Amino acid sequence: MKLNIVCIPGDGIGPEVVAEAKKVLNAVADKYGHEMSFTDILMGGASIDACGEPLTDEAIATAKAADAVLMGSIGGNTSTSPWYKLPSHLRPEAGLLKLRKALNLFANLRPANLYEELKEACPLRDDIIGDGFDMMIMRELTGGLYFGERSTKEVDGVMTAVDTLTYNEDEIRRIAIKGFDIAMKRRKKVTSVDKANVLDSSRLWRKVVEEVAKDYPEVTLEHMLVDNCAMQLVKNPRQFDVILTENMFGDILSDEASKVTGSIGMLASASLNDTKFGLYEPSGGSAPDIAGMGIANPIATILSAAMMLRYSFDLDAEADAIEKAVKKVLEENYRTIDIMPQEEDKKATVTQIGTAKMGDLIAERI
Numbered sequence: 420m421k422l423n424i425v426c427i428p429g430d431g432i433g434p435e436v437v438a439e440a441k442k443v444l445n446a447v448a449d450k451y452g453h454e455m456s457f458t459d460i461l462m463g464g465a466s467i468d469a470c471g472e473p474l475t476d477e478a479i480a481t482a483k484a485a486d487a488v489l490m491g492s493i494g495g496n497t498s499t500s501p502w503y504k505l506p507s508h509l510r511p512e513a514g515l516l517k518l519r520k521a522l523n524l525f526a527n528l529r530p531a532n533l534y535e536e537l538k539e540a541c542p543l544r545d546d547i548i549g550d551g552f553d554m555m556i557m558r559e560l561t562g563g564l565y566f567g568e569r570s571t572k573e574v575d576g577v578m579t580a581v582d583t584l585t586y587n588e589d590e591i592r593r594i595a596i597k598g599f600d601i602a603m604k605r606r607k608k609v610t611s612v613d614k615a616n617v618l619d620s621s622r623l624w625r626k627v628v629e630e631v632a633k634d635y636p637e638v639t640l641e642h643m644l645v646d647n648c649a650m651q652l653v654k655n656p657r658q659f660d661v662i663l664t665e666n667m668f669g670d671i672l673s674d675e676a677s678k679v680t681g682s683i684g685m686l687a688s689a690s691l692n693d694t695k696f697g698l699y700e701p702s703g704g705s706a707p708d709i710a711g712m713g714i715a716n717p718i719a720t721i722l723s724a725a726m727m728l729r730y731s732f733d734l735d736a737e738a739d740a741i742e743k744a745v746k747k748v749l750e751e752n753y754r755t756i757d758i759m760p761q762e763e764d765k766k767a768t769v770t771q772i773g774t775a776k777m778g779d780l781i782a783e784r785i
């Protein structure tokens with residue numbers, strides 16, 4: 420298969436971790452006989468420095484022409500970097516928002532899984548963790564409360580603020596279809612999260628999700644209220660496969676779920692539109708505090724590349740190969756600094772390595 424991949428190395432540790440993901444993708448291409456081409460574009464601070472804006476129209480056109488986009492991360496130290504003295508539409512993050520909009524990326528996927536080998540990083544009790552958990556949070560990204568009309572004004576002498584939460588059935592249907600499609604590639608269970616006991620938008624959400632479910636008879640659907648879901652994530656995370664939810668609920672629940680897994684350096688993410696196209700990136704930021712030191716964990720970006728193979732290219736065996744290689748390296752007790760055990764006696768049982776070595780070891784195990 421010919422894959423035309425656009426890469427956005429970005430800022431901070433971005434270029435370091437993207438280089439390792441490319442290394443692993445090249446190993447996959449060699450092993451499985453694919454032809455992968457990589458084209459880099461600038462975004463964020465790197466683009467501000469070179470072009471005077473966080474994302475140029477030419478860069479957007481290049482991204483649009485690709486089969487998928489693999490990103491590192493963008494941004495700098497928000498207190499000290501000169502990028503943050505610029506007006507907000509010229510700051511690094513404006514580039515990412517512009518790209519998401521240009522590519523119509525309405526579905527955000529964040530896996531939260533716990534590796535047996537990294538159990539000690541999880542704040543939950545052993546009896547709750549069991550043999551680990553593996554869920555996918557599917558969040559609607561372009562509608563709901565964050566995009567509704569808002570205002571703040573004085574009403575009868577009292578300052579009053581209004582935010583509106585709007586969803587139409589088409590917006591709900593397209594994210595629900597994505598959620599069920601993803602569930603078909605996993606353990607075939609969807610937990611749709613809403614607040615249907617109070618909100619009209621949630622009642623419509625529930626109705627449309629039930630309609631979509633009829634086309635997926637193999638998938639088990641359950642509904643859960645968002646307050647209960649927040650509790651269940653720490654009480655029994657093993658019950659979840661795909662959590663399907665709207666924008667604000669997903670924002671909060673995905674952060675909660677990522678926290679219970681331990682390290683940010685392990686968490687991949689994907690943002691998809693209604694074709695197979697997607698933007699794949701680690702959940703963390705550009706980590707300016709460790710940029711250039713060669714110690715960043717590249718695994719989140721490497722796992723994002725695996726998501727790209729699975730969801731944009733339907734290359735499940737190749738994606739499995741990357742995920743297995745990551746697991747193997749962890750089983751062999753190699754760790755970057757962020758996933759080192761905290762206790763002194765346990766430190767002696769593992770080998771601390773840097774970014775490039777981690778990429779090498781994973782690529783070798785494909």
Ligand code: NAD
Nearest residue numbers: 492493494495683684703704705706707708709715716757
């Ligand atoms: P951050 O995620 O960059 O860093 C938080 C902490 O996690 C730091 O101590 C960092 O060293 C560590 N960390 C993050 N990724 C790591 C990795 N792969 N390996 C090892 N350690 C890792 O969050 P922040 O400090 O709040 O933000 C820094 C910059 O990143 C800001 O400019 C912010 O706007 C930007 N940011 C960008 C994105 C994105 O590009 N999508 C997302 C979040 C934050």
